Amino acid sequence: MTEKKEKNYKTSEKQDKKKTESLAKAEKKYLHEEESAETLIRISGYDIPGSKNLLTGLTRIKGVSWAVSNAVCVKLHIPKSKKISELSKPEIQQIEEFLKAFPVYSFLKNRRFDRESGETNHYIGPNLDIKREFDIKHLKEIKSYRGLRHALKLPVRGQRTKSHFRSKGTAMGVKRKSK
Secondary structure, eight states, rough: OOHHHHHHHHHHHHHHHHHHHHHHHHHHHHHHHHHHHEEEEEEEEEEETTBBBHHHHHSSSSOOOHHHHHHHHHHHHHOTTTTTGGGOOOHHHHHHHHHOOOOOOGGSSSSSSSSTTTTOOOTTTTTHHHHHHHHHHHHHTTTHHHHHHHTTTSSOOOOOHHEEEEEEESSOOOOOOOO
C-alpha cells in the first residue's frame, strides 16, 4: 500500500510541475502579446512593430527589400540600428516621401523599363500588386508560355512537376495499361 501511495504522490508532483510550467508559458505568451501590441508604427500603409530596427522594420513594407531599406537609411542619414518606435513624426514623413519619390540608382528599382510607359519606377504596396496582376494578365492574353503556365496554375520558372505542384482537388496518378 505504501508503494502505491508513493507512486501516486510522485505522479501528482510531476503533474503539478507540468501545470505550473504551462501556466508560466501562457503568462509569458500573454505578456509578449501585450508588449507587441503596444507600439505599432504606420509607415506607407503598413504597421511595423516598434521593437524592430529601422533596417529590418522597413522590409515589412511590400516592395522594400534589404537593399532599398539600406538605401533609405544611408540617404536620409538615419542610423540603421535605431528602433522604429524612436522615430519622430518628421522622420516618418521623410521616409514616406523618400519611398514615393525614390531618388536612387535604377538597378534598385523594382519596375525597370515599364512596358506601358518605358520608364523606370519603384512601386510599393498595393500598386506593386496591381502592376504584377496586370503583367500576368497580359502574359495570358498574348498566350505566351509563361501566361499559359499561370493560367493552368503550374510552376512558371522551370521547376519539375513529377512529385510537386499537385492540385488539391483532383486525383492524379499513373494509368495502367489495359490488358
